[in-house]
Amino acid sequence: MKAKIISLILLITLIFLSFFKVDTESRYEKWSKILLCPVCQGEVIYDSPSGYASDMKIILKEQIETGFTDEQIYNFWVARYGERIVTDTISRNFEIILIPILIISIFIIIFIRNIYDKK
Amino acid sequence: MISSIGILSSWLLFLLLGVMLFTNNLLKIHIYMRLIVFLNIFLFLLLEIGLFIDDFSVAYISNYSASSTPPLYKFASLWGALDGSILLWNLTLSIFMLFYLSNYKISKSNIDTKIYSSILLFFVGYTIFSSSPFAGCVEASNIGCNSSSLLPFQNLVSSQIGRGPNPLLQNHPLMAIHPPFLYIGYVGMSAPFVATISRLALRNSTNEWISTAQKLTFVPWLFLTIGISLGAIWSYEVLGWGGYWAWDPVENVSFIPWLLSTAFLHSAKVTKQNNSLLNWNYVLVGLMFLSTLFGTFITRSGVLISVHAFSNGSIGTYLLIGILLFSILFLYIGSINSKYFLTSKKLNNIFGRSGFFIANNILLFSSAIIVFIGTIYPLFYETFFGRQITIGRNYFDVLVGPVLLLLLFLIIFSIKLPIKDINLKSFYEENIIFINSSLLISIIFLLFFNRSIMFSLTTVISFLLITMIIKNFIKNFNKVLSPSFWSGQIAHLGLGVLAIGIILNFTQSFSQEFEVKSFDNFLFSEKNYQVYDIIQENLPEKTELKLPISNGKVTKYTSLNIFNNSSQQVISSPAIYRNFLYDTYISVKSLNNDAYKLIVRKNFGILLIWVGLFISSISFIPKVKIKK
Numbered sequence: 001m002k003a004k005i006i007s008l009i010l011l012i013t014l015i016f017l018s019f020f021k022v023d024t025e026s027r028y029e030k031w032s033k034i035l036l037c038p039v040c041q042g043e044v045i046y047d048s049p050s051g052y053a054s055d056m057k058i059i060l061k062e063q064i065e066t067g068f069t070d071e072q073i074y075n076f077w078v079a080r081y082g083e084r085i086v087t088d089t090i091s092r093n094f095e096i097i098l099i100p101i102l103i104i105s106i107f108i109i110i111f112i113r114n115i116y117d118k119k
Numbered sequence: 120m121i122s123s124i125g126i127l128s129s130w131l132l133f134l135l136l137g138v139m140l141f142t143n144n145l146l147k148i149h150i151y152m153r154l155i156v157f158l159n160i161f162l163f164l165l166l167e168i169g170l171f172i173d174d175f176s177v178a179y180i181s182n183y184s185a186s187s188t189p190p191l192y193k194f195a196s197l198w199g200a201l202d203g204s205i206l207l208w209n210l211t212l213s214i215f216m217l218f219y220l221s222n223y224k225i226s227k228s229n230i231d232t233k234i235y236s237s238i239l240l241f242f243v244g245y246t247i248f249s250s251s252p253f254a255g256c257v258e259a260s261n262i263g264c265n266s267s268s269l270l271p272f273q274n275l276v277s278s279q280i281g282r283g284p285n286p287l288l289q290n291h292p293l294m295a296i297h298p299p300f301l302y303i304g305y306v307g308m309s310a311p312f313v314a315t316i317s318r319l320a321l322r323n324s325t326n327e328w329i330s331t332a333q334k335l336t337f338v339p340w341l342f343l344t345i346g347i348s349l350g351a352i353w354s355y356e357v358l359g360w361g362g363y364w365a366w367d368p369v370e371n372v373s374f375i376p377w378l379l380s381t382a383f384l385h386s387a388k389v390t391k392q393n394n395s396l397l398n399w400n401y402v403l404v405g406l407m408f409l410s411t412l413f414g415t416f417i418t419r420s421g422v423l424i425s426v427h428a429f430s431n432g433s434i435g436t437y438l439l440i441g442i443l444l445f446s447i448l449f450l451y452i453g454s455i456n457s458k459y460f461l462t463s464k465k466l467n468n469i470f471g472r473s474g475f476f477i478a479n480n481i482l483l484f485s486s487a488i489i490v491f492i493g494t495i496y497p498l499f500y501e502t503f504f505g506r507q508i509t510i511g512r513n514y515f516d517v518l519v520g521p522v523l524l525l526l527l528f529l530i531i532f533s534i535k536l537p538i539k540d541i542n543l544k545s546f547y548e549e550n551i552i553f554i555n556s557s558l559l560i561s562i563i564f565l566l567f568f569n570r571s572i573m574f575s576l577t578t579v580i581s582f583l584l585i586t587m588i589i590k591n592f593i594k595n596f597n598k599v600l601s602p603s604f605w606s607g608q609i610a611h612l613g614l615g616v617l618a619i620g621i622i623l624n625f626t627q628s629f630s631q632e633f634e635v636k637s638f639d640n641f642l643f644s645e646k647n648y649q650v651y652d653i654i655q656e657n658l659p660e661k662t663e664l665k666l667p668i669s670n671g672k673v674t675k676y677t678s679l680n681i682f683n684n685s686s687q688q689v690i691s692s693p694a695i696y697r698n699f700l701y702d703t704y705i706s707v708k709s710l711n712n713d714a715y716k717l718i719v720r721k722n723f724g725i726l727l728i729w730v731g732l733f734i735s736s737i738s739f740i741p742k743v744k745i746k747k
Contacts, residue, residue: 089509
């Protein structure tokens with residue numbers, strides 16, 4: 001019984017702590033992890049050591065310091081480099097998440113119907 | 120000379136395979152098989168000789184090697200680009216084929232020999248009709264070769280200097296061994312495919328094909344695991360970008376066969392036990408093989424932009440035809456066995472042993488679907504909407520992360536699976552100490568680190584998994600349990616450690632940039648670092664600019680490597696200060712007027728990731744012991 005109470009207390013503490021989270025990521029960090037370095041091979045500017053990415057980071061920093069909204073930042077970069085520059089495609093093209101979920105659901109239904117007894 | 124001998128030997132090899140395709144005499148088959156392996160070894164060595172004597176009349180050598188290339192990288196240049204790597208591919212394939220014919224050949228029929236020969240014939244055909252590593256150079260340029268011929272005895276010309284391998288490939292010895300491991304993994308998937316297709320083509324309706332395919336899958340699976348791990352280690356330790364996995368298309372396509380073969384290794388166990396899942400296992404074996412062809416297609420056809428897509432060739436169409444042909448064969452054999460597949464027993468228990476294996480398969484296969492869609496969607500989008508998009512890592516993190524976490528949770532129960540439904544209450548009571556201590560450790564973790572739900576879930580699940588496996592190991596060490604059980608437990612233990620490493624890395628790491636000059640100090644994460652003066656080293660193949668940085672205890676170098684002959688691409692190598700919990704990872708960026716830009720990262724969990732991958736990679740040990 002004692003052990004069960006301890007489990008419960010621990011679990012509640014854990015859940016409480018998990019939701020009590022501190023978001024340390026700055027907007028600059030968030031965006032530099034989203035923008036692709038156009039001259040590198042599939043790296044975002046946050047990771048890229050190239051000079052080009054460095055210049056992009058300087059512009060991005062200025063934009064955030066002058067108070068650009070997320071939409072303005074998005075429009076600025078997409079106007080120059082096309083949609084390819086933004087890697088968090090899922091936040092705008094939601095179908096990209098829905099397609100695999102749909103296919104997986106169909107797969108699971110067919111799979112389960114096939115292997116399990118109908119009883 | 121080397122060019123002509125190579126081309127003629129490739130023709131001979133092709134001819135021999137053609138003859139083997141129509142031979143039914145067992146003795147002859149075995150003789151031809153050994154000749155084929157011998158010829159593949161010969162071709163491999165021939166190109167190596169060419170690389171070492173700098174025979175620039177061979178187009179491949181002048182384009183992918185240079186006189187100044189160090190011996191190790193000359194050796195590795197053979198698989199440094201597409202045409203040469205086909206030689207290693209074919210050699211590995213022929214060795215797998217020899218191994219298969221010597222140990223698993225069907226006694227009553229030669230159909231497996233024929234299917235295997237046609238797979239090898241397909242790849243040897245590429246070196247004859249499409250692009251050969253032995254093609255002679257007929258038009259040299261200042262550096263390298265402009266145009267080549269697939270015919271022997273041409274008037275060949277050679278450039279004075281070779282172009283040298285891709286700089287990425289000559290920066291670290293790990294790069295020399297990472298591709299061969301992956302190749303063995305990829306090519307090896309042909310063995311279970313041939314075993315399955317040929318046995319089912321005979322329609323003898325026994326389940327022997329499943330255990331044969333399972334035995335043949337383990338080795339390629341292991342090599343794929345090691346190959347992927349080596350790739351991660353290389354990209355982190357050598358390339359200065361600070362990561363180990365980028366969801367890059369080429370990484371993804373090596374991950375898909377891994378997910379599928381892992382699923383098959385588990386589902387085959389269910390079939391062996393109760394004669395169910397016949398058609399499902401057939402699908403998995405087929406997709407395992409086809410996904411390796413698809414992977415090669417993605418890597419080598421240049422349809423996707425990626426850090427790995429260094430060589431575009433005519434192989435794209437050729438491989439597509441291959442994928443199509445082998446898919447038709449796979450579907451045809453499947454259709455003629457539809458009655459046999461209907462004999463597959465239905466399952467009726469969801470929360471027992473077989474239920475867990477089913478859940479494992481659903482989760483692994485779903486991950487493969489997610490990764491596949493994420494990889495090809497940009498291609499699909501561009502074709503239909505005419506616009507380019509990029510699917511970044513958050514797609515994979517959002518979708519694959521939870522699926523694999525759920526899988527990790529289910530793995531906990533693999534330690535002692537009941538045949539009938541699992542009793543969660545007694546499971547809880549039996550393991551209450553471990554459950555409570557895992558919760559406690561996770562709470563301690565949460566107090567010291569950035570908190571999130573994924574972080575706490577992963578730590579609880581992983582700690583529980585690790586402690587329970589260790590407990591089980593201590594308790595049952597002297598008991599004789601099946602080697603495959605222990606093999607599985609070791610692989611699972613590795614996954615537990617890996618998961619803690621990944622979640623620490625994913626949620627806790629951060630970075631900062633500094634602009635410094637020689638003899639400057641900088642403060643990062645409350646620690647002082649001292650920069651010294653840059654050292655320039657001129658090696659025959661590259662110029663290395665090394666910046667010494669001390670953390671007060673040790674001095675390490677972060678460097679920029681500028682390779683001669685190649686595209687002048689600069690590669691940054693990091694200085695890494697490691698302890699159990701985190702790495703301080705410093706890479707140097709642009710250098711101008713004696714000022715250096717440093718990216719300093721605090722990367723958590725890296726050592727745990729390497730330890731986890733290592734443990735999973737040695738999961739074969741229990742199986743080896745038993746064979747003795």
